[in-house]
Each structure stands twice: as C-alpha cells, then as structure tokens.
Amino acid sequence: MVPSRSSSNPPLASSFYGSALKTLPNGDDSLGDNVVRSKILLLGMRKCGKTSIQEVIFNKLPPKQSFYLEMTTRITKHAFDTVIPLEIWDCPGNTTLETLGAPLSQFSTMIFVIDIQDLYGGPISKLLSFTIAAYQENPSINLEVFVHKAEANTDEYRIENFRHIQQRVLDELLDESPEYEQIPINFHLTSIYDHSLHEAFSRVLQKLVGSLPYLEDLLNVFCANSQASKAYLFDVSSRLYVATDASPVDHTHALCSDYLQMLNAFGPLYRSLSASPPRHTLTSRSVVASPTTSLPTSPTQPLSNLSSASSTPAPARPPLPEQHLSSTLTSPSPPNYGTLSPSPISTQTRPQKLKYKNLFYPSASSSLSHTASGGHDTIIYHLITPRLALLALLPTVVFESRRGLVEYNVVFFREGVQEICEVEEESRQIG
Numbered sequence: 167m168v169p170s171r172s173s174s175n176p177p178l179a180s181s182f183y184g185s186a187l188k189t190l191p192n193g194d195d196s197l198g199d200n201v202v203r204s205k206i207l208l209l210g211m212r213k214c215g216k217t218s219i220q221e222v223i224f225n226k227l228p229p230k231q232s233f234y235l236e237m238t239t240r241i242t243k244h245a246f247d248t249v250i251p252l253e254i255w256d257c258p259g260n261t262t263l264e265t266l267g268a269p270l271s272q273f274s275t276m277i278f279v280i281d282i283q284d285l286y287g288g289p290i291s292k293l294l295s296f297t298i299a300a301y302q303e304n305p306s307i308n309l310e311v312f313v314h315k316a317e318a319n320t321d322e323y324r325i326e327n328f329r330h331i332q333q334r335v336l337d338e339l340l341d342e343s344p345e346y347e348q349i350p351i352n353f354h355l356t357s358i359y360d361h362s363l364h365e366a367f368s369r370v371l372q373k374l375v376g377s378l379p380y381l382e383d384l385l386n387v388f389c390a391n392s393q394a395s396k397a398y399l400f401d402v403s404s405r406l407y408v409a410t411d412a413s414p415v416d417h418t419h420a421l422c423s424d425y426l427q428m429l430n431a432f433g434p435l436y437r438s439l440s441a442s443p444p445r446h447t448l449t450s451r452s453v454v455a456s457p458t459t460s461l462p463t464s465p466t467q468p469l470s471n472l473s474s475a476s477s478t479p480a481p482a483r484p485p486l487p488e489q490h491l492s493s494t495l496t497s498p499s500p501p502n503y504g505t506l507s508p509s510p511i512s513t514q515t516r517p518q519k520l521k522y523k524n525l526f527y528p529s530a531s532s533s534l535s536h537t538a539s540g541g542h543d544t545i546i547y548h549l550i551t552p553r554l555a556l557l558a559l560l561p562t563v564v565f566e567s568r569r570g571l572v573e574y575n576v577v578f579f580r581e582g583v584q585e586i587c588e589v590e591e592e593s594r595q596i597g
C-alpha cells in the first residue's frame with residue numbers, strides 16, 4: 167500500500183503499548199486533548215526528505231517506501247505522544263515566513279533539512295532567513311540542521327560536504343551581522359537508511375525533556391548498581407532514546423535500537439498469550455511477560471521538585487537500592503533472594519499508582535556473541551511505562567548469576583521513571 171501524506175483521517179498509527187501518532191486534519195490548530203505540546207517545525211526545500219523523516223520515525227514507514235510519498239502541499243501537523251507530547255509541523259518546500267501562518271515564538275525547535283546532494287545556495291539562504299527570524303522572535307528556540315541523505319555520499323565526501331555546509335552557514339550568518347555569531351545551531355548528519363536519523367532526532371527530543379537530568383541520574387544509578395555498561399530509556403514506538411547514562415553513546419545505540427525493532431515486530435504475536443495471568447515464558451529463555459508488578463513503597467518526594475529546572479541535586483525520590491547489586495556481588499554469603507525472584511519481580515502487596523495499575527511489564531533478554539572487549543554481554547529489555555522501555559547491556563556472567571537482583575533494580579528504576587512521567591504529564595495538563 168502506498169502511504170499517503172495528505173490523508174486527514176487520524177490516527178495513522180496507534181497502539182496500547184507504544185506511542186501514538188495522530189495527524190491533525192488540515193486547518194486544525196490543536197488536537198483538543200488539553201495538553202501543552204512542544205512544537206517542532208520541520209523545514210527545508212522540496213524533496214529534501216522532510217516527510218520521510220517524520221514518517222520513518224513516527225509512523226514506522228519502511229525507508230524504501232518513502233520513495234512513494236506524495237509531495238506536501240499544505241502544512242501538516244502530527245501529534246505524537248512520548249515522554250512529552252509533541253506536535254510536528256511538516257511544511258511544504260515553498261513555505262516562507264509569511265506563509266507559515268504562526269509566529270516562530272510558538273515553536274520549541276526548528277529542524278531545517280538540507281539534502282547533502284543539493285546545490286546549497288537556495289537551502290542556505292532559506293535556512294538563514296528562518297534562523298535569524300527565529301532567533302529574534304524566540305532566542306531560546308533549538309535550531310537544528312539535518313544534513314540529510316548522508317548515506318548517498320561516500321565517507322570522504324560526506325564529511326567534506328557536511329563541513330562545507332556547516333562553515334558556509336556560519337560564515338553567511340556572520341556576514342549578516344556579527345551578533346549572529348552567537349546563534350547556537352546544531353548540525354547532524356542523517357539518513358533514513360541507517361541509525362543516524364534516530365540518533366539525531368533523539369538528541370533533538372532530549373533538549374525538550376525538562377526532567378532529562380533526573381532520568382539520566384536514574385540510568386546512572388541503575389548502571390552502577392547492576393554492572394550495566396550502557397543503558398537507554400527508549401520510546402518504544404519511535405525507537406528514539408529519551409535518555410541514556412553518562413557513558414558515551416556508541417555502537418550500543420544501534421544494537422539496542424535493532425533489538426527493540428525486533429521486539430516491536432514480534433511482540434504482538436505474544437500479546438494474547440501474556441494477557442492471561444500470571445506469568446508466561448514465551449520462548450525458551452529470551453522473552454518473558456511479567457504480570458503487573460507491585461511497586462515497593464518508598465517515601466514520597468513532592469512531585470514539583472522533580473520537574474523544577476533549578477540546580478537542586480538529584481531528587482530524593484526515587485531511592486534506587488544504592489549499591490544493592492554491587493554489595494551483594496562482593497558479599498561472602500549469598501543474599502537472601504526471598505521476594506527477589508526474577509519474575510514476577512516482587513509480589514509484595516504495595517500501594518500502586520492508579521495510572522499504571524493493571525499493566526503488565528514484558529521483559530526480554532538475549533545473550534550476544536563476543537563483544538569488542540572479548541567477553542559476552544546480555545542485552546535486556548524491560549517495559550517501564552506503556553511508552554518507555556529500558557534497554558541495557560551487562561556482562562552475561564552478571565546477568566546469569568544475579569538476574570533477580572538486576573530485575574529488582576529495574577522495579578525501583580521503573581517507579582522513579584513513572585513518577586517523573588506523571589510530573590511531566592501533570593505539568594502539561596491544561597486547566
């Protein structure tokens with residue numbers, strides 16, 4: 167089936183687990199869903215790949231099918247719910263400041279797409295006019311440039327063209343006025359045919375998530391206490407990572423993204439099975455659906471603290487079991503696993519949050535062949551909220567010997583993330 171961009175019938179995609187993308191009917195200004203959405207403006211010349219970017223990330227369009235997308239003739243607004251609600255404006259190639267029909271101050275982010283194979287004169291002068299106007303109207307706007315279709319160039323030309331575009335934009339801004347030198351513009355090399363697009367868009371998204379430092383703190387603590395070498399909090403549907411721990415993002419991003427894609431593809435096959443309680447082992451050892459997890463109680467911190475942008479240190483809540491795993495690893499006598507059996511993670515009767523009540527949290531794991539360091543790693547997946555999942559890598563030996571404790575740490579991690587998400591949602595409710 168050829169995907170059409172001109173359809174005015176929402177939704178394009180939705181699912182219970184995962185994010186939902188809705189296309190707003192032409193002319194509609196809002197979804198009427200009473201939430202404040204962060205608006206992202208997607209601009210560029212004709213055929214530079216704007217709609218492909220939006221469709222591949224948010225509507226699971228197979229990249230090769232982007233060839234059949236029709237030309238965008240009117241501004242199309244897409245609403246997408248992840249850790250924060252987004253509204254993406256896909257603009258036709260001939261959009262100007264006058265025809266945009268909205269002040270640039272409304273937007274949190276402007277993404278300007280430049281085809282790496284294009285002649286750069288036209289796109290760059292358009293980029294400059296939007297950048298200067300955006301900066302004057304809204305100095306705090308995030309300005310992002312996607313140098314797109316990067317895979318079409320050889321490695322050598324890709325980097326050369328990327329640098330050339332970057333330099334030319336900065337030079338021309340400076341020519342306009344010396345004060346524009348300070349405009350912060352971020353450049354990304356992207357392609358729908360590899361992971362670069364998801365990685366770049368993830369970085370764009372992260373700048374909009376006010377609670378990012380807290381999510382990162384939770385991931386750092388999880389990694390430290392579970393001996394994980396890397397952990398990501400992914401939006402399940404779009405496969406954008408909304409946060410990661412402090413270690414550098416490397417090839418593990420592609421690994422986790424591919425694993426999530428595989429689970430997204432096969433997950434629905436298991437859903438009906440896992441609907442019946444209590445727990446079902448779905449494959450020999452790799453995919454497990456757990457029933458609703460009862461979350462351990464811990465003292466509640468005022469939720470407003472979590473969302474404040476002040477320099478307050480990491481919130482007192484959620485209290486992850488500090489050193490829990492590491493201390494037991496060095497403990498001479500084996501810990502009492504008691505209620506720490508792998509799945510269900512905890513069966514204690516604890517107060518549950520209404521919002522996440524009656525949900526079940528599938529998990530999965532797979533052991534990987536030799537890693538660069540020569541050892542074996544295991545990749546784990548745990549659903550954290552209906553939209554977010556934790557993906558992490560840890561040594562297989564740790565996973566096999568201390569799986570219960572790793573999963574116990576996941577319970578605390580989940581509780582922390584759920585609270586942060588609740589705060590984000592509350593702060594964006596209108597009325």
Ligand SMILES: Nc1nc2c(ncn2[C@@H]2O[C@H](COP(=O)(O)OP(=O)(O)OP(=O)(O)O)[C@@H](O)[C@H]2O)c(=O)[nH]1
Nearest residue numbers: 213214215216217218232233237238259315357358
């Ligand atoms: N090689 C390559 N082609 C791409 C990439 N992204 C998009 N394309 C192709 O570029 C062409 C135009 O893509 P669109 O998404 O329709 O571009 P657009 O900017 O929305 O076009 P208009 O609606 O005319 O403004 C299609 O043939 C896509 O398959 C990419 O990363 N690499």
